[in-house]
Amino acid sequence: MSTTKKHQVGEEITSICTKCKLALDHTIAALVGERVAKVQCKTCGGLHRYVNPASAIETPAKRAAKQTKIEQAWEQLIQSAASKKKQPYTFAGSFKQNDLIDHAQFGLGVVTERLSWDKIQVSFKDGEKILLSKRRVQ
Ligand SMILES: [Zn+2]
Known part of the structure; x- marks a missing residue:
């Protein structure tokens, strides 16, 4: 320095x-x-x-290291959710935490958190994304 x-x-x-x-x-x-x-x-x-x-x-190397971490975390999530039925993602779908979803653009993902009544956070291979998903009204 x-x-x-x-x-x-x-x-x-x-x-x-x-x-x-x-x-x-x-x-x-x-x-x-x-x-x-x-x-x-x-x-x-x-x-x-x-x-x-x-x-x-150094940024590309740092970015690659970060990406590897994201992918490893994602693989673990996928493995832990492997027993679950894969559900195709749609806007109208209602997903819960730890649900395994199949997104047309991002591929396989696991719901890591429900952020609000109509938003979920999903871990995909290339990082976490926020998707629309309405909580099912009972
Ligand atoms: Zn310039």
């Missing part, structure tokens, strides 16, 4: 552009102490916070 180089406003710096989503040449627009706070993109002219490209490079 120690940077010996001191930055100055107006100096050129490589930052991830939050608009272009690329590591591009930027001009330092503001400093907080010795830390670069704001930069202006030379490509789109956007003024935004400084995003160190070196720290951003």
Whole structure:
């Protein structure tokens, strides 16, 4: 974390552009102490916070690790719900916690929580999603 180089406003710096989503040449627009706070993109002219490209490079790896965790949790849920009957997901369907559902777009999922009278949280392979599901009125 120690940077010996001191930055100055107006100096050129490589930052991830939050608009272009690329590591591009930027001009330092503001400093907080010795830390670069704001930069202006030379490509789109956007003024935004400084995003160190070196720290951003780790992001895909971090994301992959997070995704693996999500998938492992999902597999465990699927296994624990394996004895249940798979139900196709529909808006009109009424699902309970731990129900195994088959979604046309997201695939197999397990209901992890009922959030409100018409919303459920479902764990799918690529993460948790909130779906519509009306609680059945008895
Ligand atoms: Zn830009």
